[in-house]
Amino acid sequence: MLPIDRDGRTRKLGLIDMQSGGDVSRIVYSGVDNIPGHSTLEKMRYLQNHGDGLRRLLLSEPYGDPAMSVDLIVPPGDPRAQAGYIIMEAMGYPLYSGSNTICTATAVLQSGLVAMQEGEQNLVLESPAGLAHVTAQNRNGRVESITTQGEPAYVAARDLQVTMPRGDVIPFDVVWSGAFFAMVDASALGFALVADEFPKLASFGDSFIREVRKTFTEQHPQLGDVGPVPFAHFMGPVEQAPAGHYRSRSATYVHPGVICRSPTGTGTSARLALMAADGMLQPGEVLETVSPRNSSFLGTYLGDTTVGDRRAVNSNITGRAWTLSHSHLVVDLDDPLVDISDLEHLLLTEEGDGAR
Known part of the structure; x- marks a missing residue:
């Protein structure tokens, strides 16, 4: 049971932790306010310049680990995409990542953020680098494999x-x-x-x-x-x-x-x-x-x-990605280990239905 916020100083983030090949991706699907920008790339650059506190919070002790990645679900700018995602890692903000795309695609389908179809399903996600065209193989409510085509190399x-x-x-x-x-x-x-x-x-x-x-x-x-x-x-x-x-x-x-x-x-x-x-x-x-x-x-x-x-x-x-946990992370803005610079303005006072 989540604690009651009696003084308005706590914030809550909805998380799905996934792993693909052993790399952990933390999918943030709720609790983050609208991020300025028309495209996922513009939203990423806003975070980079004005909201890096979110990345630092989720990848640093006591909330996370630098070896993890974070994927923030955002509305896509391209109408062909069903969801956008911003990738955050210890090195900063990669424009595209295969393992993060596999984890994000699996999470949005298995959680119902995008309706899952039995059998083969095509999904388009908008990364900061552009559109990632995904083919999921689904069976009995589980994603059994993800094939993703991203950036040309x-x-x-x-x-x-x-x-x-x-x-x-x-x-x-x-x-x-x-x-x-x-x-x-x-x-x-x-x-x-x-x-x-x-x-x-x-x-x-x-x-x-x-x-x-x-x-x-x-x-x-x-x-x-x-x-x-x-x-x-x-x-x-x-x-x-x-x-x-x-x-x-x-x-x-x-x-x-x-x-x-x-x-x-x-x-x-x-x-x-x-x-x-x-x-x-x-x-x-x-x-x-x-x-x-x-x-x-x-x-x-x-x-x-x-x-x-x-x-x-x-x-x-x-x-293939595997689900590790569904959880809510509680951020107490008065915790001395929480650096609220570049962070507080991003977090919703009341948790919404999805990252916005």
Whole structure:
């Protein structure tokens, strides 16, 4: 039973916690007031500049954990979409995320925010990067898989290198797939990409991304300045399973200090784009990425497109999300551990039916 607010100093948020591939996404579906902006991208930029207190609250102790993600449900600006969602992580505000899209799509269907249909169902969500076209496979009121097509991915830079603080020279490529990823060969660095390596991967990732940010400062050809490089993607060897199906261990570092538990959808898309550019993958073929926790996503190379004047790759990602909890979070504005700057004006005095 929720406590009674006798003096008007508490706020309540409706949450659905999900996980996909081991990464936890906290879906906020109620308790947040209208956010200015016509599109999800404009709403995201408002939060970034004037409402970052919500992200800090939900990803910091005692309310959350930096290894989690938060997805705020908002009304879409595009009439083709059934819902919008703003992604918040330790690194800030990624424009798109595969695992967050899988979790958000599953949550809105299973909770009834969007009416679920038995069997195959098409759903369109509006991310800050644009429309995410989702196909859900539903059975007996549960979403058994999500396939999502998001941002086209393109190779932004090849054959770069940085010198690490101890003098090691690390070669890398940069790929855009909803954010910029610095792509590194895990085997050359001595990583097998298993769970025991999480601390070493995080430590290397932190130093590496700090150096990458000094080297790579390119803007997106359509979105402009999207901030410094937030991700490193560690690539394991590629193995062929059945014909047209490849498998590779992988890990994604999120700055600062987080190694994803899942293979990450955007990391998988980035790897697909790199393999396609190298002629290692043909349209219709599949890459299965396997995380250090042995969870996996399937990425399918759909074909080529362009982003500005760049050759780009369309792909989709398939995975499944699982519900962890339905809850209400109580925010006491007088709690000394609650930083109400950039926060109080976002929270509804009385919980509404949905995030607005």
